[in-house]
Amino acid sequence: xxxxxxxxxxxxxxxxxxxxxxxxxxxxxxxxxxxxxxxxxxxxxxxxxxxxxxxxxxxxxxxxxxxxxxxxxxxxxxxxxxxxxxxxxxxxxxxxxxxxxxxxxxxxxxxxxxxxxxxxxxxxxxxxxxxxxxxxxxxxxxxxxxxxxxxxxxxxxxxxxxxx
Numbered sequence: 001x002x003x004x005x006x007x008x009x010x011x012x013x014x015x016x017x018x019x020x021x022x023x024x025x026x027x028x029x030x031x032x033x034x035x036x037x038x039x040x041x042x043x044x045x046x047x048x049x050x051x052x053x054x055x056x057x058x059x060x061x062x063x064x065x066x067x068x069x070x071x072x073x074x075x076x077x078x079x080x081x082x083x084x085x086x087x088x089x090x091x092x093x094x095x096x097x098x099x100x101x102x103x104x105x106x107x108x109x110x111x112x113x114x115x116x117x118x119x120x121x122x123x124x125x126x127x128x129x130x131x132x133x134x135x136x137x138x139x140x141x142x143x144x145x146x147x148x149x150x151x152x153x154x155x156x157x158x159x160x161x162x163x164x
Contacts, residue, residue: 007082016017022122024064031126037133044106048101059133061113062098063120065082070147071116071143106138116143 020042029052032039039061043053050060066076070091082086102112113129119142132140 020051022063022065022117024065024115024117027120028052028061028063028126028129028147032130033115035126035130037130039081045110046101046104048105050105050112054133057133058110059113060110061115061129062066063099063115064098064117066117068094069098069116071118073117076118111138111140113140114142116141 029039029041032052037054040053040055040160042049043055045053045060048060051063052061053059054061064071066074067078068091071077081090102114103110113132115125115129119125122142122144123141127140129155
């Protein structure tokens with residue numbers, strides 16, 4: 001199916017997509033604040049800038065957009081049909097950077113929560129996330145792929161392979 005927008009219109013539209021203060025991020029931030037958690041936003045931790053940082057607890061929370069971070073099996077992620085090589089390269093670099101950031105944080109003793117855009121609206125998410133913050137598992141992953149809700153509390157995170 002051909003794009004209904006011209007290349008210039010599509011470029012302008014994509015350029016307006018925010019990297020901070022997105023709706024999924026705001027939902028998670030509001031929920032954590034209501035539960036009494038205080039945190040810093042986009043604070044530099046090593047080489048990365050997690051969306052939410054609970055410094056004293058050494059917890060880093062990333063809220064990933066399903067498209068921009070290649071959420072496999074998610075209805076929000078579909079490789080664009082135009083300019084395919086550009087998008088493959090860009091999105092693969094995002095995935096590689098995500099993997100490096102998570103691994104570096106984990107090696108530095110941080111616990112990492114990865115919340116996908118599709119899982120951020122889950123009404124039980126904040127309850128489960130706050131429970132995880134108070135436990136010892138290293139990773140928390142929330143998503144909803146293929147209509148199936150998924151929350152994982154795990155010690156070793158297998159990130160999706162980068163698309164080549």
